[in-house]
Amino acid sequence: MPERPHKKSRIAMIILASVFVATTIVVFLICLCMRYIRQRSTEEGRENNVDKDCENSLLQVTNLPKRFTYQDLKAATDNFRKKLGGGGFGSVFYGNLSDGTKVAVKRLDGFGQGRKEFLAEVKTIGSIHHVNLVRLIGFCAENSHKLLVYEHMSNGSLDKWIFNRNPEDTLEWKIRKKIILNIAKGLAYLHEDCKMRIAHLDIKPQNILLDDKFDAKLSDFGLARLIDRNQSHVVTQMRGTRGYMAPEWLSRKITEKVDVYSFGIVVLEIICGRKNLDLSQSEEDDYLLLPIVKQKAEENQLIDLVDKCTNMQHYIDEAVEMISVAIWCLHNDPTKRPSMSIIVKVLEGVKTMEPVFNYGFLTSTVVEAPIKVVMVHSVPQSASILSGPR
Numbered sequence: 001m002p003e004r005p006h007k008k009s010r011i012a013m014i015i016l017a018s019v020f021v022a023t024t025i026v027v028f029l030i031c032l033c034m035r036y037i038r039q040r041s042t043e044e045g046r047e048n049n050v051d052k053d054c055e056n057s058l059l060q061v062t063n064l065p066k067r068f069t070y071q072d073l074k075a076a077t078d079n080f081r082k083k084l085g086g087g088g089f090g091s092v093f094y095g096n097l098s099d100g101t102k103v104a105v106k107r108l109d110g111f112g113q114g115r116k117e118f119l120a121e122v123k124t125i126g127s128i129h130h131v132n133l134v135r136l137i138g139f140c141a142e143n144s145h146k147l148l149v150y151e152h153m154s155n156g157s158l159d160k161w162i163f164n165r166n167p168e169d170t171l172e173w174k175i176r177k178k179i180i181l182n183i184a185k186g187l188a189y190l191h192e193d194c195k196m197r198i199a200h201l202d203i204k205p206q207n208i209l210l211d212d213k214f215d216a217k218l219s220d221f222g223l224a225r226l227i228d229r230n231q232s233h234v235v236t237q238m239r240g241t242r243g244y245m246a247p248e249w250l251s252r253k254i255t256e257k258v259d260v261y262s263f264g265i266v267v268l269e270i271i272c273g274r275k276n277l278d279l280s281q282s283e284e285d286d287y288l289l290l291p292i293v294k295q296k297a298e299e300n301q302l303i304d305l306v307d308k309c310t311n312m313q314h315y316i317d318e319a320v321e322m323i324s325v326a327i328w329c330l331h332n333d334p335t336k337r338p339s340m341s342i343i344v345k346v347l348e349g350v351k352t353m354e355p356v357f358n359y360g361f362l363t364s365t366v367v368e369a370p371i372k373v374v375m376v377h378s379v380p381q382s383a384s385i386l387s388g389p390r
């Protein structure tokens with residue numbers, strides 16, 4: 001009998017302890033929820049600020065391309081049904097505008113970082129036009145939705161035609177020559193015919209698009225940088241793609257001549273039918289094209305580099321001459337590289353090439369691209385970039 005009160009107090013103790021534990025758990029869960037909600041609202045606030053900055057920035061630009069609503073582009077792409085490809089900042093979808101124009105719609109997936117590229121793209125190619133630059137038809141900037149609308153290029157990007165191709169898809173010599181001339185003309189326009197010099201900074205086969213007639217146009221201006229005509233160079237954070245970057249990127253002091261270097265690499269890749277930096281090969285197994293080019297140039301055997309497919313072997317002399325043009329563009333010293341307008345004249349046969357006898361300048365160093373590309377005030381607020389010839 002005396003055990004009874006003792007038992008009661010034990011039960012009370014257990015109840016008290018359970019209530020205490022349950023309360024602690026509830027308080028802990030409430031704290032977690034509050035922290036999550038606070039974090040979400042800070043992130044949303046930051047996102048909204050970035051969106052507002054983006055909107056303000058766009059308002060200051062005159063000459064903007066057409067502005068679409070998100071609904072317009074959802075309808076044009078049939079709810080983003082047919083994906084054409086994807087890059088570092090988003091996915092690209094096929095679409096049809098209400099007037100029947102075929103378009104490629106790039107939808108940015110990233111936040112913050114991608115918005116800077118979005119702005120750079122709208123401000124750079126939104127206000128300039130050239131047959132060898134992919135046309136930015138319009139854009140959409142609606143809250144967090146950021147989309148770019150380009151003319152559709154039915155033959156996709158050049159890399160698919162020069163690397164990993166089927167034998168029946170090899171490009172014939174005339175087309176390769178035309179593509180090289182188109183790229184040169186697009187770059188000459190950017191560098192020399194706009195009010196400000198525009199350096200693209202990411203020339204590579206993935207950023208060269210081909211239309212139904214295999215005319216080439218430069219695309220992807222998200223990393224482009226404007227350089228004043230009286231500036232000798234600009235100091236900028238490293239950006240670009242491994243295998244295409246000029247050696248002066250190491251000093252961060254660059255000019256539009258970094259595009260001339262990348263152009264030289266692309267020409268070599270088009271003629272040789274392989275990547276400069278081929279990571280599928282082992283280091284001993286010639287994973288870099290440049291040292292082979294240097295060796296063949298010194299042995300006077302550039303002929304060995306030409307793509308072995310039959311249609312190229314019929315035009316071997318012209319192909320070897322084109323390799324020499326590429327080598328000229330790859331000079332370690334940017335001031336010794338030709339301008340793109342000179343290259344255009346050489347390719348059109350209006351001017352002869354300066355002979356290059358000593359190939360010691362050819363470097364085989366691969367400049368490492370940054371893991372995350374950073375943009376620093378690449379495009380001024382006003383649309384001074386302006387269109388049209390000087």
Ligand SMILES: Nc1ncnc2c1ncn2[C@@H]1O[C@H](COP(=O)(O)OP(=O)(O)OP(=O)(O)O)[C@@H](O)[C@H]1O
Nearest residue numbers: 084085086087088092104150151152153156157206
């Ligand atoms: N205007 C277009 N017409 C047809 N296809 C396109 C067009 N723009 C892009 N594409 C396709 O979408 C792919 C991805 O393009 P995107 O510019 O997003 O990425 P990328 O250049 O390959 O990569 P990154 O932007 O990271 O350098 C291209 O390789 C191409 O196949």
